[in-house]
Amino acid sequence: MNHENLIACHECDALFRKPRLEGKSSAHCRRCGALLYRSASRQLDGICALTLACLFTFVIAQGFPILELETGGMTSRTSLIGALATLWTSDMRIVAAMVFCSTALFPLTELAALLYVLVAIRQGYVPPGFNRVLRAIQFVRPWGMIEVFMLGVLITIVKMVSLARVIPEAALFAFGALTLMLVLVVMFDPRTLWDMADEIKARRGAIGAHARRGSLHKKRATS
Numbered sequence: 001m002n003h004e005n006l007i008a009c010h011e012c013d014a015l016f017r018k019p020r021l022e023g024k025s026s027a028h029c030r031r032c033g034a035l036l037y038r039s040a041s042r043q044l045d046g047i048c049a050l051t052l053a054c055l056f057t058f059v060i061a062q063g064f065p066i067l068e069l070e071t072g073g074m075t076s077r078t079s080l081i082g083a084l085a086t087l088w089t090s091d092m093r094i095v096a097a098m099v100f101c102s103t104a105l106f107p108l109t110e111l112a113a114l115l116y117v118l119v120a121i122r123q124g125y126v127p128p129g130f131n132r133v134l135r136a137i138q139f140v141r142p143w144g145m146i147e148v149f150m151l152g153v154l155i156t157i158v159k160m161v162s163l164a165r166v167i168p169e170a171a172l173f174a175f176g177a178l179t180l181m182l183v184l185v186v187m188f189d190p191r192t193l194w195d196m197a198d199e200i201k202a203r204r205g206a207i208g209a210h211a212r213r214g215s216l217h218k219k220r221a222t223s
């Protein structure tokens with residue numbers, strides 16, 4: 001028995017064979033009516049839009065200041081890049097490299113790679129290096145830690161309030177929005193894309209075989 005093709009209802013434990021859904025449909029439990037799963041193409045539009053929104057928010061979060069501190073008539077602003085540069089010049093290069101990888105490099109790699117495969121699959125073709133890109137997404141995903149950084153910034157704000165006047169800037173809100181959107185992006189399982197790529201390859205293979213058969217018939221008819 002092929003266990004991979006079975007699905008259990010979360011509500012009543014009834015076991016079903018998992019048929020491939022066409023278009024924007026969803027499968028419901030026959031016994032209790034609970035939603036079992038939605039077709040991948042339905043998820044695709046939403047996750048594609050969300051990934052694009054994440055990329056725009058990511059640019060705002062990286063490019064604008066996070067906080068402005070005002071104390072004794074002096075003001076100081078800092079962005080993530082500014083903080084990284086300060087860490088680097090203060091001889092804390094390993095910390096700077098780790099913060100750069102977990103808050104900029106890995107999240108950006110994941111978002112760009114996800115958008116690359118999502119757009120191609122949505123257009124109905126499998127992009128070059130598809131398997132490698134999906135493996136890269138699964139590799140970098142656990143190392144993106146924007147939510148940990150956000151938590152650190154919030155703790156810093158609470159501690160600094162008694163020492164200086166803290167004014168939140170655009171990047172702080174962008175990081176907040178990015179943290180929430182990334183939760184939804186991470187909920188999307190990239191393995192779904194493997195199923196969809198197999199489907200596209202099978203469809204293209206069938207069309208190719210049909211075209212070859214057609215041209216063979218034409219040759220026979222003309223000879």
Ligand SMILES: [Zn+2]
Nearest residue numbers: 009012029032
């Ligand atoms: Zn059920």
